[in-house]
Structure formats: C-alpha cells, structure tokens
Amino acid sequence: MSIRMRNLGLSLCLTFAGALAYAQSAEVPTDVAQLVEKFNEDEIPFNDNLLVLGKPEAPASVVFLLGLSGQSSFLVSRGLEDLIEKYVDTGKIRLIVIDMPLTWHDMQAFAGFRCVPPEKHWDVLKRALRYPRDAMNMKNGSIESAPGYIWSMMKGYDVSREQAEKCMRNTRIAGFIEGQRRVAYETWGTGVAPSFIVGNQVLVEPSNMNFVISAVETMLKGAQ
Amino acid sequence: MRSTNYLSPFALALLLALPGTTLAGAASTPASNVDAGGRIEKINRHAIKSAALVRQLLAKNGITQKQQ
Numbered sequence: 001m002s003i004r005m006r007n008l009g010l011s012l013c014l015t016f017a018g019a020l021a022y023a024q025s026a027e028v029p030t031d032v033a034q035l036v037e038k039f040n041e042d043e044i045p046f047n048d049n050l051l052v053l054g055k056p057e058a059p060a061s062v063v064f065l066l067g068l069s070g071q072s073s074f075l076v077s078r079g080l081e082d083l084i085e086k087y088v089d090t091g092k093i094r095l096i097v098i099d100m101p102l103t104w105h106d107m108q109a110f111a112g113f114r115c116v117p118p119e120k121h122w123d124v125l126k127r128a129l130r131y132p133r134d135a136m137n138m139k140n141g142s143i144e145s146a147p148g149y150i151w152s153m154m155k156g157y158d159v160s161r162e163q164a165e166k167c168m169r170n171t172r173i174a175g176f177i178e179g180q181r182r183v184a185y186e187t188w189g190t191g192v193a194p195s196f197i198v199g200n201q202v203l204v205e206p207s208n209m210n211f212v213i214s215a216v217e218t219m220l221k222g223a224q
Numbered sequence: 225m226r227s228t229n230y231l232s233p234f235a236l237a238l239l240l241a242l243p244g245t246t247l248a249g250a251a252s253t254p255a256s257n258v259d260a261g262g263r264i265e266k267i268n269r270h271a272i273k274s275a276a277l278v279r280q281l282l283a284k285n286g287i288t289q290k291q292q
Contacts, residue, residue, distance in 0.1 A: 037261040048274070050281045061286050096285055098278075171263055175270020182271055183278045197287075 035143050039169045046114040046173050051121050054094035062093050065100040065184050067193025068135045075194050079209025099180045100193035104143040108168040109150045110177045115167035116157040128153040
C-alpha cells in the first residue's frame with residue numbers, strides 16, 4: 001500500500017469517527033422530539049414585541065432575562081417590584097424583559113403568554129411568577145403535561161383554552177421565543193435566568209436584588 | 225456577533241439546549257427522529273428571523289450589543 005493510499009484510509013477513518021461523534025452528540029431526548037413533532041404551523045396572530053416597562057424618555061435601559069424555572073419567582077416576589085417602583089416608575093430606567101426559556105416547559109409557557117393581549121403581558125408574567133410552586137410543579141411534571149399548568153396561570157387573560165394551547169405549541173411563536181434566547185446567549189454570553197444586564201455588567205443569577213440595584217445606581221451616576 | 229446562518233447545528237442546539245423532563249437531566253432514550261417531523265427546522269428558521277427582529281428592537285431601546 002502506498003503512503004498516499006494509507007493517508008487516504010486514515011483520512012476516511014478520521015472522517016467516519018468525526019461523523020459518528022457528531023451523530024452521538026446530536027441525540028435528543030425522546031420526549032422532546034415527540035413534543036415538537038406535535039407543534040402546529042398555523043399563522044396565529046401573536047405579540048411579537050419586546051416587553052418594555054417604563055417611560056420612553058428614560059435615560060437608560062436595563063435588560064432582564066426572565067426564566068420561569070430559574071430563581072425568578074424569588075426575585076420577583078422579593079425585589080423586582082422594588083426595582084420597578086424606585087427606578088422604572090420614576091422614569092430613571094426602562095426595563096426590557098426577555099423571555100429566556102430554561103426548559104421546554106418554559107418554552108410552551110412563554111409561547112402561550114404571547115397570545116395574551118400585549119397590555120396584559122406583564123400581568124400574566126407576574127401571575128406566572130407569583131407562586132414559586134406553580135413553576136416548580138410544572139417543571140416536575142412531564143413536558144407533555146405543561147399546558148395544564150400554563151393554562152392555570154393564563155386563564156382570565158382573554159384567551160380561550162383551545163387557542164392558548166395552540167399558541168403554546170406553535171412553530172412561529174416558539175421561534176420568536178427561541179430568537180430571544182439566542183440573541184441573549186450570543187450577545188451577553190449567558191443562557192441562565194434570571195440575569196440582568198446593567199450597562200456593561202451581566203449579573204447572572206444574582207443572589208440578592210441589592211446587587212442589581214447597586215449596579216443600576218453606578219450606571220446612573222456614570223450617565224450624569 | 226456569531227453567524228446564525230448554519231441551520232443544522234443551531235436546530236440541534238435548540239433541542240439540546242433546553243432539557244425535557246427535568247433540569248437535572250433525567251436519563252432519556254435518544255430519539256431516532258431528530259428533526260421531529262421537520263418542526264425543529266421550522267422553529268429554527270423562525271428563530272433566525274426573530275433574532276434579527278429582537279436585535280432591532282433592542283437597538284431601538286438603546287441597548288448597545290457587544291460580542292462576548
């Protein structure tokens with residue numbers, strides 16, 4: 001065998017090994033594949049705007065990456081409202097809320113919430129985060145059973161259950177949610193929620209909202 | 225900013241990035257139907273368009289994006 005043939009054989013072996021490794025890394029859980037296969041492709045009208053809290057003339061913006069399955073419930077109940085009262089409602093900052101799904105339960109929930117009237121979007125998110133057990137129970141169930149938990153969060157927000165469940169499993173709306181997750185990951189290098197982007201700082205899963213408030217104060221002083 | 229033009233790796237990333245049953249990652253049997261009837265590819269295509277829209281909306285709100 002010539003050296004050339006031996007090199008060719010070696011190259012083919014390496015290519016095959018690479019392909020095999022890639023195929024193995026591409027394995028996906030059965031439950032996820034089965035779930036997504038049931039998604040519809042209907043052209044459902046949905047809210048495809050970013051949720052922005054605060055006054056348009058506010059001099060600075062803070063980004064909040066919100067994930068239902070993270071520690072957001074704790075933050076929202078213990079500190080986020082305080083941040084909003086002191087800085088958002090007073091016109092010091094705008095708070096831009098990004099849907100950051102951490103699981104396929106979250107993905108279905110965020111997609112469902114996108115069919116709630118835009119003026120009630122923040123309300124339904126707050127409702128979803130009000131009781132930490134809601135997100136916890138949803139997460140502990142199967143991804144197949146998530147719509148039942150999500151419906152309990154979004155009933156009363158002017159969407160029928162049938163429509164809500166179509167929204168939860170719609171490729172277009174899921175794509176919009178995934179687009180947000182992707183931009184957050186590519187821009188700020190985090191796939192974790194809750195996280196806050198304050199100026200140049202990325203505060204990943206802050207253990208205390210005082211860290212966020214301190215960063216906001218520093219940013220505002222720097223802007224003066 | 226990283227390119228988002230290569231569909232397949234991102235389609236897989238979408239599936240792999242979000243765990244199914246639990247965050248702890250309970251063992252699951254690998255599925256043979258990786259593209260879930262083509263739905264993953266559809267979600268991925270919408271995600272690429274949406275990501276561009278989200279970037280525009282962020283810029284409109286004064287968010288300067290930087291590459292990590």
